[in-house]
Amino acid sequence: MRLIAPLAAAAAILAGCASPEPPSAVCRDPLKPALAVELFFGRALPGGGEVSDADWNAFLASEVSPRFPDGLSVLDVAGQYRGRDGKIVRERSKQVVVVVFDAPAHAPRVDAIAAAYRSRFRQESVFRVERPVCAGL
Numbered sequence: 001m002r003l004i005a006p007l008a009a010a011a012a013i014l015a016g017c018a019s020p021e022p023p024s025a026v027c028r029d030p031l032k033p034a035l036a037v038e039l040f041f042g043r044a045l046p047g048g049g050e051v052s053d054a055d056w057n058a059f060l061a062s063e064v065s066p067r068f069p070d071g072l073s074v075l076d077v078a079g080q081y082r083g084r085d086g087k088i089v090r091e092r093s094k095q096v097v098v099v100v101f102d103a104p105a106h107a108p109r110v111d112a113i114a115a116a117y118r119s120r121f122r123q124e125s126v127f128r129v130e131r132p133v134c135a136g137l
Helices: 004-015 053-064 107-121
Strands: 032-042 073-082 088-100 127-135
Touching (some): 032 073, 053 107
Antiparallel strands (some): 032 127, 073 088
C-alpha cells in the first residue's frame, strides 16, 4: 500500500510533462507558438576543480551553437543540487536558453548536447526545463 500512493503521485506528475502544447490560442501577432528550452550545466568536476571558461567556450562552439545556429542565450548562474551520494553540491553553472519553433524536432539536438557535456566533463546530469511560450522578433 505504501508503494501505490507514491507511484500514483509520480504518474500524475509525469502525465503533466507529456509533450507540452504550445499556447497557439493566446499568441498575438507577431508572436508565434514556441518552446523555451533551458539547460543548466554545472561546472564542478568530480574530484575537484571546475570546467574552465576556455573549456566551456570550446564546448559551446562545438556542441551547442552548431545545433542551434539561429541563436541562444548563455547566463552565469549559481547552482545547487543533491548528488547521487546524497551530498549537496553548490557550484558555478551555465544556463543556456534557446527558443525553438520546431517542437518536438529539437529534442534529439538537446539530448545530444546534454550527453556530450556529461561525457566530456564527467557530469551526473544536465538539468533541463521546457515550457510553451509565445515568441517572435
